[in-house]
Amino acid sequence: MSWDIWPTFDEIVEVALAWFQRDLHTALPGRVVKYNAAEKTANIEVQVKRLLYFPDGSVDTSRTEAFPILPRVPVGQPAGGGYFMHMPVAVGDFVWVHVAERSLDRYRRYGRADAPADERLHHLQHAFAYPMFDPAKMRTVADFVENKLVIGKAGGGPVIAVDENHVNLGDAAATAAVSRADKTDTEIERIWTLLTSWVVSPNDGGAALQAAAKLVRGIAPPGPDQVQSTAATKVKAT
């Protein structure tokens, strides 16, 4: 912007608004430089720099300014209804830094609605962060599968992939089916039944096999039935 002699009122307002906006922080990309797992906070290096301006509002192209390291920023994890998802956070991770409009200090400390002591608005002091895939690397990621929800470790690790028909474990393109415990147990029971209750033909060795099967099954002394279900207690499937 350049003025002939004196700025007009509109130009003054325009410059004032621009100055106002430059210190009104909302969201910035960041990278974790230190992570405190106990308190779930990170020191974060903002991944953009600030431009500096001349008083008339034009950019000083000779200078830029790095933001200070944002210290002990709370790192959020998704949660709701008493449930949560937790992703580990490591140094070097990308995070989106969000800036609350008012100080979070008292809420963080006491966990209740309270008037903030620090009256700064939209200030980097009020930052919180979410771990997120690095947008600068999104185009090069091979782990994503279009049309499937994929949870896993980047770089070729095992994944859980969900589409409208299936849940794939281990690999988003897995084709081999996972067996169900109830059906597996039924089939195993049928084998046990066969082994322990067939009609023995003399002298073909079947009697010995049946006796051994009964012993293992627990039908013979010392009993009782020792065969256990193959069903997991905390994993269900259809």
Added chain:
Amino acid sequence: MELFGRECRLVVGTRELRGLTKDRPAGNPGLSVSFRVERSLGSDPNTAEIQVVNLSEASRRELEMHEKVSVRLDAGLGGRAPTIFLGELRTAPSTYEAPNWYTVISSGDGDTALKARAAASFQAQVALPEIIEAIAKAMGVGIGNALTVAKKAKFSDGSNVFLESAIITGSAKDELDRVLRGTNLEWSVQDGVLQLLERNQPVRQEAVLLTKESGLVRSPTVDRDGVISARSLMNGELVPGVIVTIRSVTGERTLRVARAVYIGDTAGNDWYVDIAGKAYPGKS
């Protein structure tokens, strides 16, 4: 206090401009200085506009070449000339209007400081004085009374600390404004030093007595907002933040000086300071 015998010294950088009053050189009888210095308790810079008439050509050139040097103006009466302004040179252009050369020195107190940027992070709970100290360091101003006053200051919740970590970033002046907004403190830069005051409180409790005998020029006035204004002969004790008790024919009033404007002319009549401020509670 002697109310005659003007004293004036102007020092730009390391160079003192001599011959302004009683020791005016015979070779340059037209040399004179007039000035208007505005000082307040606000965070905007104190300013001085000093016009020097008939500086030598060498001095005019030297002034035009200067950048970021200090400007100090001392003025008073009766052999005493305390500093009424200390700031940084902004511009000093000279013009010729026959038969004189006029050089106008513009200066601001803390100009560089008020343009400074600040960037600092504090890992743990941090107290207000530490934040103020970091900002003052970024501004390059003296710490003055800031730490002492900041130690006693409270945020609206009664605390003096940032409960979690803390950051200062951006314009140091704006950060100081924002950080102190939640406290009962006001700040300004006075003679290159940070000054913090509790809102509406003086720099010291002892009042300066202003009477006809000590230089009161006219009785004080009070405007609709309760601002008391008065004019005194040049007096370097009348600075922003002090308490002044004015005794005149209209009675006695005590104010805390929020603004002081020093107007002087070594070749004219002006040699005054206009003060303004609200009544200081309990003393007026």
